[in-house]
Amino acid sequence: MATDQKIRVRFAPSPTGFLHIGGLRTALYNYLFARRWGGTFILRIEDTDRTRTVPGGAEGIIRTLRRAGLDYDEGPDVEGQERGKYGPYVQSKRLTIYREHIYKLVTAGAAYQCFCSPEELETVRQIQIAAKQPTIYNKKCREMSSPDRAALIKDGRPHVIRLAIPEEGSTTFSDIIRKEITFENRLIDDSVLLKSDGYPTYHLASVVDDHLMNITQVIRGEEWIPSTPKHVILYRAFGWTPPEFAHLPLLLNPDRSKLSKRQMDVAVENYLDRGYLPEALINFTALLGWNPQADREVYELDELARSFNLPDVNSSGAVVNLEKLGWLNGQHLRRLSKEEYARRAVPYLEAASLITPCPGGWVNEQSGTIFSSQDLQNALSLERERVRNLGDLPEALSFIFGAVPEYDGDLLIWKDAEPARIMKGLGELAEFLELMRDWTESALEARVKAWIDEQGYDTGQILWPMRVALTGRKASPGPFEVAAVLGKERTLARLRKAVEKLS
RNA sequence: GCCGCCAUCGUCUAGCCCGGUCUAGGACACUGCGUUCUCAGCGCAGGAACACGGGUUCGAAUCCCGUUGGCGGUACCA
Numbered sequence: 096m097a098t099d100q101k102i103r104v105r106f107a108p109s110p111t112g113f114l115h116i117g118g119l120r121t122a123l124y125n126y127l128f129a130r131r132w133g134g135t136f137i138l139r140i141e142d143t144d145r146t147r148t149v150p151g152g153a154e155g156i157i158r159t160l161r162r163a164g165l166d167y168d169e170g171p172d173v174e175g176q177e178r179g180k181y182g183p184y185v186q187s188k189r190l191t192i193y194r195e196h197i198y199k200l201v202t203a204g205a206a207y208q209c210f211c212s213p214e215e216l217e218t219v220r221q222i223q224i225a226a227k228q229p230t231i232y233n234k235k236c237r238e239m240s241s242p243d244r245a246a247l248i249k250d251g252r253p254h255v256i257r258l259a260i261p262e263e264g265s266t267t268f269s270d271i272i273r274k275e276i277t278f279e280n281r282l283i284d285d286s287v288l289l290k291s292d293g294y295p296t297y298h299l300a301s302v303v304d305d306h307l308m309n310i311t312q313v314i315r316g317e318e319w320i321p322s323t324p325k326h327v328i329l330y331r332a333f334g335w336t337p338p339e340f341a342h343l344p345l346l347l348n349p350d351r352s353k354l355s356k357r358q359m360d361v362a363v364e365n366y367l368d369r370g371y372l373p374e375a376l377i378n379f380t381a382l383l384g385w386n387p388q389a390d391r392e393v394y395e396l397d398e399l400a401r402s403f404n405l406p407d408v409n410s411s412g413a414v415v416n417l418e419k420l421g422w423l424n425g426q427h428l429r430r431l432s433k434e435e436y437a438r439r440a441v442p443y444l445e446a447a448s449l450i451t452p453c454p455g456g457w458v459n460e461q462s463g464t465i466f467s468s469q470d471l472q473n474a475l476s477l478e479r480e481r482v483r484n485l486g487d488l489p490e491a492l493s494f495i496f497g498a499v500p501e502y503d504g505d506l507l508i509w510k511d512a513e514p515a516r517i518m519k520g521l522g523e524l525a526e527f528l529e530l531m532r533d534w535t536e537s538a539l540e541a542r543v544k545a546w547i548d549e550q551g552y553d554t555g556q557i558l559w560p561m562r563v564a565l566t567g568r569k570a571s572p573g574p575f576e577v578a579a580v581l582g583k584e585r586t587l588a589r590l591r592k593a594v595e596k597l598s
Numbered sequence: 599g600c601c602g603c604c605a606u607c608g609u610c611u612a613g614c615c616c617g618g619u620c621u622a623g624g625a626c627a628c629u630g631c632g633u634u635c636u637c638a639g640c641g642c643a644g645g646a647a648c649a650c651g652g653g654u655u656c657g658a659a660u661c662c663c664g665u666u667g668g669c670g671g672u673a674c675c676a
Binding site for chain 1: 599600602605609613623624625627635637639640668669670674676
């Protein structure tokens, strides 16, 4: 980046819905690029389509960005206030700015009023398709005489303003990720810049804003490549120097079409709500289209920011592979301290009504069992390496927080062991445990295993039913760690209940 | 139709710019084995790719051209 000026980049979503994974990746790359070079990361809301803007959309995007940990330096605040001196950062609040600029273009002859109706335009398009011609505006109003034009305007006829693309030559721009891209001017559409409702289109608004906000690099999705020459022509018409462009590869559905909510859950906030860690989501999306060129997969945001290099971003699209996100989430789950892990997991247990805050900790309201924060941490540790995300925790740990789990007595029988022998073993085990003083996982394991040997049982004959008795499940954490978390009293009660089931 | 972008294991990718060190490396997923009361985890092993065709060169995954394929754009949407 041969830029002497300070790097300024922006993420410019339109508030037509929630933030999706593709948007997060675009925001992230802008963020990483800004951080890498000590630049400024700006959020700008592009709400120039009155029909598609959804109420609360901008707030949702801002909230999701925050939750993901991508803080912006300039932009609108949640409350609608501004941060930074280049505002407003919401395009619908900049309408007069666009009108002033488009006026200059019209006087200079770089843009013109067009009075064609949608029906007329559609007819032209159909003829062009039939004739295998490119479907661009036929420039009818561009050739209109000044008096005719003035008359129609005076008449109050609805119109739009179009960009007058040069008839000859070609327009080339250099893309940081893909090198040079050239378009022939005669194939570029005289696109609408100002709609008949007075709102600007994306082309006008983004060019004006990017210039006014001193944006140095426009980092956006690949779907913008075909409109970039229009933008370059616009910059020149204004007498401005265009910023650098970097078009990011598309994110794809499993069938390799452009990522869509029809085929996948693409709402970032849904993943966050389900208990995917922001760290994992960031790590995952960062690696979709770029990687730090090391045989390593797990990174934190600041590490990514340190090595991010825009020219190294891939030019081909990337399929979003949710399996890998799950794996990465597991990796990040393990990186958290025991305390931090518990802190993040607790809301999920509370939401499932497994625990409720009470003096001295938490209580399970069905059983009345009290849990200290230490108890909670121990319980949570049981499933840390077994779940894919925090949202799986309530179900995975229900046997700890809830009452004695219900299960079929047959489940207690290990392989083809005699029910009577299992019953006898469990009864004796309960008696043995009754006498134990040191109720820790390691002590339990050492003593019980020694006891099994002494009594001449097979390990599985005792451990399997013991575990089932404590958890009610055929797949679960081990019997000793569960017993340690459950405590002596609850462990013995569950063992005795199992003996009853067998008798 | 027209315009443009892209092309390494099923998927994410390293390597490509600066041809030989590539019998193409890593990760996810998958399979097997081990650890083991179960599941998960962990450890080890395995299968799995340079789209095709021409050039250039002593030598091409790497450079050039073409073909094919995929995708994107083609709106008073962004």
